[in-house]
Amino acid sequence: MARTIGSNGARTAEAIRQAGVKLIYKHGYEAMSLRQLAAEVGLQSGSLYKYFDNKQTLLFDIVRDHMEDLLGKAEADLAGIEDPLARLRVFCAFHLRYHMTRLAHVFIANMEIRSLDEAHRAVVVGLRRRYEGLLEGILRQGAAQGVFEVREPKVATYAIISMLTGICMWYLPGGRLSQDEIVDTYTALVIGGVTGGAPLQPLAAPTELPVHEKPTRRPASVPKAART
């Protein structure tokens, strides 16, 4: 059949990528068939292989590109800001806004890591660790400066990121709340959580919390982050 005038490989590649994101978001990687994907972009399924080597690398490309984008943009947003509290606010706002505008990508990156094969998963997990590292760094810095009350920065990092990322499970554009309102709500929870419920300036004596009273911890065999 004659090609549509103006159609070209790059355009098709982009269409495939977008359709892939959409379908994996909707059905899951395992449940999405390449025939579906091909139909979505108006191709025969075999023709897809001009654009990727196999289904697995399609997923990997999507996830890796997303993670690199996420990481890069987060670093850009944080650049030049020194104060831990300010950095934390920026991080929250960035993370939330990014997730609200990239629902599908984010959802995939979180849900389909299991579908990546060993080698690919390692790459993605590495990127994720770097991203988590941004937040962990902020928390440690804030704790060191006495502005945050964070006992276990690693755990707090996982907790906060889980909380913020969870937005992609319910947010739909055009809902009752504006993005700003959502950002404010989440940010308040996070800031409150790490500042320990105390007024920030005259920091309440931390001793009233019972948490620090059991320092007998096992030697520190860092819990391997999540399943691989």
Add this chain to the structure above:
Amino acid sequence: MARTIGSNGARTAEAIRQAGVKLIYKHGYEAMSLRQLAAEVGLQSGSLYKYFDNKQTLLFDIVRDHMEDLLGKAEADLAGIEDPLARLRVFCAFHLRYHMTRLAHVFIANMEIRSLDEAHRAVVVGLRRRYEGLLEGILRQGAAQGVFEVREPKVATYAIISMLTGICMWYLPGGRLSQDEIVDTYTALVIGGVTGGAPLQPLAAPTELPVHEKPTRRPASVPKAART
């Protein structure tokens, strides 16, 4: 051949259920084949159909039973406690401990909702809403009493549940931190978050909290984070 004395259908059914949980946890519902499952329990794949109608209902049964168990136990734990802050602490502790001892079930219930068909998903989502309702009720009650600073109880509910549930993404039994320490860390984040950084007047003595008082919820027979 004579069957092993004492072996019976109920036992096989239970074995299938457990193997199902393990394999879905490990590979995902779509990626788990009934051949695998049958092999795991020493049957032919066709024989599984004595125990369930089809793969889909196996998943549904697992998820629904889990959700009902979760909901029932949460309600039981909260029964009789009136103070919103105490109720919140109980909820957090319950949720975390439950998730730490039922990693696989919890993981499945969160990840495989997408794999349920319309009707089944509706049932599970209903149960989930009821469970979320518990937390939302606590937050609203606390806000009404002026003890919590929560602007959007619904959003806060999603946020907190996401945070707490996220534990099943990284927790492995036997890690550096005890369950108590983890519960404390997460709880502090939650309480801090919802008390908005306001000093909670004269903070009630922490000893009245029931959280640490039942550390032996059930004899950790949960199959560990599967890795074959």
Add this chain to the structure above:
Amino acid sequence: MARTIGSNGARTAEAIRQAGVKLIYKHGYEAMSLRQLAAEVGLQSGSLYKYFDNKQTLLFDIVRDHMEDLLGKAEADLAGIEDPLARLRVFCAFHLRYHMTRLAHVFIANMEIRSLDEAHRAVVVGLRRRYEGLLEGILRQGAAQGVFEVREPKVATYAIISMLTGICMWYLPGGRLSQDEIVDTYTALVIGGVTGGAPLQPLAAPTELPVHEKPTRRPASVPKAART
């Protein structure tokens, strides 16, 4: 569909094996599709996988079983015979008769070694070496006893086996010649070849032969035994 009364797995397995031999013989391994094979035995193509792991092992099983059968029967036929000339006659007769009754198997074993993957090919080549070893042993023994004129037993072995095996390229049962006549004809060629033939009267001076005179047939631009 109800199974044909009396049909069973063993019967189907045998039918598949035979149909496999027939189709590989007729079309070649690469050119035979499993759909064809399944149709030949009245199954769906997927059902074949009850009987073999994959197409490759079907081929391997056929070839290996054939080679072991060939080797075993050859050794049996030669057992107890000492005289090299007698052994050679027995070997020729055995080889020819076996090939005339197992045309397809033999053809496959010779033509499809290339289609076996590395590991399988190694096994088959090993069996083939053992079989060739039988003939080589006979030739060496005869040469040692002065009854054969064989300069290069290895080369002679290859040569003779190629000659004898070639029968499967033209023989069809029910042709003009009986199996006995064919055996006699080939055997005479072999025996004559290794016993050096009659003193050909006054043998013409070899110098008149043009063979050695043009060693530079063309500038060896032939791409060498390819291996990329």
Add this chain to the structure above:
Amino acid sequence: MARTIGSNGARTAEAIRQAGVKLIYKHGYEAMSLRQLAAEVGLQSGSLYKYFDNKQTLLFDIVRDHMEDLLGKAEADLAGIEDPLARLRVFCAFHLRYHMTRLAHVFIANMEIRSLDEAHRAVVVGLRRRYEGLLEGILRQGAAQGVFEVREPKVATYAIISMLTGICMWYLPGGRLSQDEIVDTYTALVIGGVTGGAPLQPLAAPTELPVHEKPTRRPASVPKAART
């Protein structure tokens, strides 16, 4: 881009032909893909169709050209020689040398006849019959003159050609034996075979044969049996 000076269609056609021979030799016709072939010569697979009509005619062209070359050169070598024994020697030497320098072509012509479609195969089989006819004529002539002992010239023809052709299953240039030595060895087997009834006991003095007169052989690096 400007084409390399001097590059042209004929050159590309030749490159395709050679790459085709190489790849069919290595993988077999069915197993060779046109993508592979195109890659080998630095083209897109679609571009190959400027040089042949389809995969099948590529094979046919290769085989037919080879057969015509073989036939023509054989006739040329035999031209002018009358004596049957001399003609037989020439035929053997020619056949062997040709095969040793054209391993791939010869291998293909023997193995891939099955891959030719009906019409093409008929042409090739016709050429092969003419080639076999050369040897059969020699054998009949020799038998008529009483110099050969050949009962069934047709069978003997097949047998001898199979024997000689078999060299392409194991010969690799640069092996222990020189081409001359190989030719001598095979020729002795053939001549012995057709002159047959040598009295075994009073074995003619071997000295009259020139074959043993060149003992200067390379150190014995056993030629690896055939391709693996």
Add this chain to the structure above:
DNA sequence: TATGAATGAGCTTTCATTCAT
């Protein structure tokens, strides 16, 4: 002359499921 996008058919293989025994 060559590209590169695309086709459409076909491949091997896996799967959930059925059912006579």
Add this chain to the structure above:
DNA sequence: GATGAATGAAAGCTCATTCAT
């Protein structure tokens, strides 16, 4: 309660081939 033979659909993927540019 369980087997094991079989189905039928669908999967991911490769292929020879076409054709506008």
